[in-house]
Amino acid sequence: MLTGKLPLHVYKANQEVAPLLISEVEAREKVWQNHTNYFSVLWIKEGSGVLETDFSKTTYEASQVYCFNIYQAFALHPETVTNAQLLLFHPNFFCIETYQHEVGCNGVLFNQVYNAQPIAVNSETASELAQLLKNMQEEIATGELATGELVFSYLKIFLVKLTRLKTAQTPTCNPTIPIPAVLTQLETLINEHFTQHHQPSFYAEALHTPLKTLGNLSRKHFHKTLSLLIAEKIILKAKWELLHTDTQVKAVAASLGFKDEYYFSRFFKKHIGLSPAHFRQAEWDMRRGFLSIP
Template sequence: MLTGKLPLHVYKANQEVAPLLISEVAVREKVWQNHTNYFSVLWIIEGQGLLETDFSTTEYAPNQVFCFNIYQAFALHPESETQAQLLLFHPNFFCIETYQHEVGCNGVLFNQVYNAQAINVDSETASELSQLLKNMQSEMKSGELATGELVFSYLKIFLVKLTRLKTAQTPGCNPGIKLPAVLTQLENLINENFTKQHQPAFYAEALHFPLKTLSNLCRKHFHKSLSLLIAEKIILKAKWELLHTDAQVKAVASSLGFKDEFYFSRFFKKHIGLSPSHFRQTEWNMRSGFLSIP
């Protein structure tokens, strides 16, 4: 389990610690890894290899972008010298839920458990994205009046462009690209039952489809195992409940179909790197600091 292997780096976004960070990544022979409480956008510029995240492993190549949710661990296993750019931003600076209707990235880039494949970037868009990153870096270095507002605006445009690219390339989002009918049925079934049914066998039986064949289809089209699809839906809901309600951890566990609070805590920590109570307290402490720019 990747999350358990990587140390979690928790940063508090405030005036002293930038809520948005851009860095160059250079990987040759050793594994490079990332696990933070920031949203992550990784843009592969050069190189090839394998990208590992939780239960899934996929190939990466030049001109591909991968997006990761907060607390999501990932690692690069290079097969050739790899150059990349890493954009990190904290939800206090840019809350994807708040700007969902304007940017549309919440269900496409970061919280879409069904479509986690790479975003292929064409040369024209690559030039635009590169300029936006340079603009953000320049503004942050200047420290002039309204720097935060300008950086926020550049980030917003950056995410809109990525969202449009991924929407055009994603089965189910683009009408021109069709998913197998059974996977559309699977999505609906998971959305309706993930708080009660956690086992892949339930979904295979409900769809009257061989479990092995269904799992292979998930890996082919979603680049994730069926188990991970279910687990990520549970984790997304659990994080929302922990951040937006005062419900006790035991009540959250019960609402998600866990009879044992301690099993839920182990399950959550395996995926996030923190226990539910520690996650809640850490995020509440951080989100009382640097606030989103309206």
């Protein structure tokens, strides 16, 4: 379990700690890893290897972009020298939930359980994305009047461009890479039953498909195990409840099909790195701040 292996770095975004960070990444022979409370966008510029997150592993190569949700741990296992750029931004600066309709990225870039494919970046788009990152870096460096608003605008455009690329490359929109009908049915079933049924065997039986066959199809097309697909849906719903309601953790656990509040807390901490109560308190403390733009 990857999350349990990586230390969690919680950045408390404020005037002294930038709510948006851009850094250069170089991975040679050693594993490079990241686990923070910021949204993460990793752009592989050069190199190849294996990218690991939670239960899944996939190969990466140059000119690919990967997007990760807050508290999602990931690591690079380089096979050749890897150079990348890492963009981190806090929900207080740009809240995906708030701007999802304008940017359209909530279910495409960061919360897409069923599409773990990277975003392929061509040379033309690469120039545009690189310029936007440069603009953000320069504005942050100047710290002049309305810097936050300008950086916010650049980030918004950056995410829109990534969303358009990802949408155009989604397998379900590409007739040359068809998704088997049974996986489409699986998506529907998980969406309908993930709060009551957590075991992959339930879905295999409901679809009249051998568990091993369904698991192989999930790994082939979604690059994730059945258990991870279900777990991610549970975690997404749990985070929403903890962030947007004051429902007691015990009630949140029950609504997600956990009879034992403590088992739910262990499950949540295994994936996020914090207990539900600590996650809620930490995020409420930060999101009540003054950093939201505009």
